[in-house]
Every structure is written in structure tokens, then in C-alpha cells.
Amino acid sequence: MRYGVPLIAGAIALTLAISVPSELPLKLPLIQLYAMLIIASAWLGGFWPGLVATVFCTVGASYWLEPRGLLLQIHHSVDVVALVLLFLFGAALSALGENARKAVRYERTSRELAEKVAEAERSAAQAREDMLSMVAHDLRDPLGVIDLNAALISRASTAEGNAEISRRAALVHRTAQRMEAIIRNLLDVARIDAGGFALDMATESVEPLLAEVVEAHVDHAKVRNIELQHDVPAGIPHILCDRARIHQVLTNLVVNAMKFTSTGGKVALRAGVSGRFVRFSVTDTGVGIDGDELPRIFQRYFGEKRTRGGGIGLGLFISKSIVEAHHGTIEADSRVGHGSTFSFTVPIIAQASAPEPTTTTASGSGNR
Numbered sequence: 001m002r003y004g005v006p007l008i009a010g011a012i013a014l015t016l017a018i019s020v021p022s023e024l025p026l027k028l029p030l031i032q033l034y035a036m037l038i039i040a041s042a043w044l045g046g047f048w049p050g051l052v053a054t055v056f057c058t059v060g061a062s063y064w065l066e067p068r069g070l071l072l073q074i075h076h077s078v079d080v081v082a083l084v085l086l087f088l089f090g091a092a093l094s095a096l097g098e099n100a101r102k103a104v105r106y107e108r109t110s111r112e113l114a115e116k117v118a119e120a121e122r123s124a125a126q127a128r129e130d131m132l133s134m135v136a137h138d139l140r141d142p143l144g145v146i147d148l149n150a151a152l153i154s155r156a157s158t159a160e161g162n163a164e165i166s167r168r169a170a171l172v173h174r175t176a177q178r179m180e181a182i183i184r185n186l187l188d189v190a191r192i193d194a195g196g197f198a199l200d201m202a203t204e205s206v207e208p209l210l211a212e213v214v215e216a217h218v219d220h221a222k223v224r225n226i227e228l229q230h231d232v233p234a235g236i237p238h239i240l241c242d243r244a245r246i247h248q249v250l251t252n253l254v255v256n257a258m259k260f261t262s263t264g265g266k267v268a269l270r271a272g273v274s275g276r277f278v279r280f281s282v283t284d285t286g287v288g289i290d291g292d293e294l295p296r297i298f299q300r301y302f303g304e305k306r307t308r309g310g311g312i313g314l315g316l317f318i319s320k321s322i323v324e325a326h327h328g329t330i331e332a333d334s335r336v337g338h339g340s341t342f343s344f345t346v347p348i349i350a351q352a353s354a355p356e357p358t359t360t361t362a363s364g365s366g367n368r
Contacts, residue, residue, distance in 0.1 A: 009037035009053040013060035031086070034060065038090045042097020050094025058087045125193035132190045136183045143183075147176040185314040189300070192321050199242040199325055203349055206239060206271045206278055207232040213250045214269060217258065226261055228254075230269035239278050240349040245322045249330075250280065252315040253342045257284035260340070277328060277345035284341075289334035297332050319344070 013034055034057035042050025062083055154169035191197035210230040221228035239246075250269065257267045265285040272279055289297060296302050298320040301313040323330040323344045334340035 009041050009056065013037060013057045016060065035089070035093065038093045039097055042094040043101055046101055047094050047098035050097050051091060054087055054090025054094060057090060058083055125190065128190050128193065132186055136187055139183060140180070143176050143179055147173055150176065185318060188318045189314055199245060201240055201242055203238045204241055204243050206236050209243065209247065210250070210269050210271060213247060213254060216251065217254055221258060221267065224258060225263045226258055227266040232271045236271060236273060236278065237348040239346045241326055241346050246346060249319040249322050249344065250282070252319050253282040256315065257282050257286065257340070260284065260286035262286065273348070274345060276348055278348055279343055279345050281341055281343035283339065285339040288336040288338050289332065289340055290336055294332055294334060298330065
């Protein structure tokens with residue numbers, strides 16, 4: 001097959017050279033045809049088939065010299081130069097064709113390999129998600145039992161006035177809750193790696209969302225003597241979002257802010273309009289983040305290096321994936337000793353044109 005094409009090309013070149021009268025002004029078109037035959041031979045067969053076609057085409061071109069057909073009686077040096085140039089031109093085309101053929105073959109092989117690797121990664125991610133889902137299901141039942149009994153022990157010890165047992169029961173409860181959060185984060189990351197997680201999109205009001213987050217953490221803030229407040233301007237537009245997922249992002253940011261804010265500090269949640277988006281922000285008066293760490297703060301597991309209250313460094317990574325799934329952006333601004341501000345955007349939607357709740361799929365791009 002490789003040499004079949006140049007043989008056919010050579011047959012065409014010689015047939016045309018012998019059969020076409022020399023007085024016809026067809027030299028240039030025939031030379032162009034020879035070039036195409038050489039390119040086709042090199043493209044399909046490589047360098048050597050292209051060179052074979054070049055030899056045939058050079059012989060065919062020699063029939064156009066005078067005296068016609070006397071190949072061994074070429075008297076003009078110009079004719080010799082022309083034939084040499086034609087041969088060199090054909091050899092160059094053959095080399096180019098070989099390189100192009102190799103490049104195409106390499107590109108095709110690379111693409112097939114990349115597709116196989118991507119498929120293997122998707123399969124591995126899906127297998128990891130399936131395994132984590134089973135493990136999470138098996139762990140959540142005993143965790144639920146532990147948490148429930150810790151609550152019962154705490155209630156009984158409080159009634160009996162046993163402060164030590166009540167304190168230890170509260171510790172068990174917090175530990176169970178932290179383990180539940182770790183399991184939830186691992187499952188979210190597995191879903192992101194496997195290609196996405198479901199977003200239940202609907203029109204939501206901003207103020208109740210922030211108020212709910214504050215209410216969920218105000219007791220813990222009081223225990224830490226941290227002022228927790230929220231500020232939402234009147235008439236702020238509704239947003240299109242998955243309420244539970246945006247609540248998850250805000251909760252993660254608030255928990256992080258309180259974790260890194262000392263007793264007597266302040267954490268503030270705010271929302272405001274920024275173009276076609278509502279910008280949420282969580283500002284604290286905590287220890288701040290070093291400037292060298294800021295570009296990496298949303299990387300997977302990075303937060304584990306600086307957290308001091310549990311967690312495995314996945315919260316900010318998951319938050320970034322959730323925000324980007326909503327076609328928004330998330331960023332951090334901080335100075336050591338002056339606190340931090342984490343902010344993210346969610347698209348605005350006019351209340352009058354609010355659609356029915358839909359489900360979309362989010363795919364991914366660390367708890368501080």
C-alpha cells in the first residue's frame with residue numbers, strides 16, 4: 001500500500017509526459033500535477049515512497065526537453081539544472097510529507113492516550129466516590145447513635161447537676177459533628193472529581209439566607225465572646241442559587257472566621273450589589289493570612305497546614321467549586337494581624353422573571 005501510491009503516481013506522470021504533445025503549453029500545469037503526486041505519495045507512504053514518486057516525475061519531466069524523449073542526450077545545462085531542482089524539490093516535499101505524517105500520527109496517538117487517561121481518571125474518581133459513599137453511609141449510622149446518646153447524657157447530667165459529665169458529653173457531641181462535617185466534605189470532593197454535584201437552582205432572598213447563617217452560629221459566637229452580625233441593604237435583588245450550597249459556603253466562611261478570631265473580636269456578614277451579581281463577604285478581625293499564602297488558600301488540603309481547630313483543608317476548595325458552579329467568583333483579602341475578608345458573587349435574577357426550580361450539574365476546578 002505504501003508503494004502502491006507512488007507507482008500509480010509515476011504511471012500517471014510518465015503516461016502524461018509521453019502522450020501529451022510537447023508543443024502544447026502545459027509544462028507548468030504538469031509540473032504542478034507532479035508536485036501534487038509527490039505530496040500525495042509522501043503523505044500516504046512517507047519519505048521513501050515520496051522519493052520514488054519524485055524519480056518517476058523527474059523522468060516524466062525530462063520528456064519535455066528537446067530533443068524530446070532522448071534522455072541521455074541532454075545538451076543544455078539549464079535543462080540539467082531544472083531536472084535537478086525538480087528532484088530536490090520533490091525530495092523536500094517527501095521529507096515534509098514524512099514529517100507531517102509523523103506529526104499527524106503522533107497527534108492521533110496522543111489524543112487517544114489522553115482520552116484513555118481521562119476515562120481512567122473518571123472511572124477512578126467514580127469508584128472513589130462510590131467507595132466513599134458506602135463508607136460514609138456505614139459511618140453515619142454509628143455517628144448518629146453516638147451523637148444522640150451524647151445529647152441524652154448531657155441532658156441527664158444537666159438535670160442532675162453533674163457539670164463534668166455534661167462537659168464531656170458536649171465534647172463527644174462536637175466531635176461527632178466534626179466527623180460528620182469531614183465525611184460530608186470528602187463526599188463533596190469525590191463528587192467534584194467524578195464530574196460534578198447536583199445544584200437545585202431556585203430564586204432566593206438574600207437577607208433571610210444571611211440571617212439563618214448568623215442564627216446558626218450566634219450561640220457559639222457568644223461563648224467565644226465574638227460579635228457576630230450581618231448587614232443587608234434594603235431592596236437587594238433576589239439571586240438564582242442552590243440555597244443549601246450557598247448556605248454551605250457562608251457557613252464555611254463564618255466558621256473559619258470565628259476559628260481565627262480571638263475572644264472579643266468581630267465577624268461581619270455583608271451583601272451588596274456588584275454589577276449583575278450580589279457580592280457576599282465575611283470579614284473578621286482575626287490573625288490574618290500571610291500574603292504568600294493567599295494565592296494558594298483555595299487549593300485542596302492547603303488549609304490543613306494552618307488550621308488550628310480541626311478540619312482537613314477542604315472547605316475553601318469546595319466553596320470555590322460551589323461558587324464557580326454558580327458562575328460566580330470567590331476571593332480573599334487579608335493582612336497579618338488585621339483580619340481577613342472572604343467574598344464571593346452569585347448572579348442576580350429579577351423576581352418577576354424567576355424560573356421554576358431546576359437542577360444543574362456543577363463540576364470542579366481548603367478549610368482554612
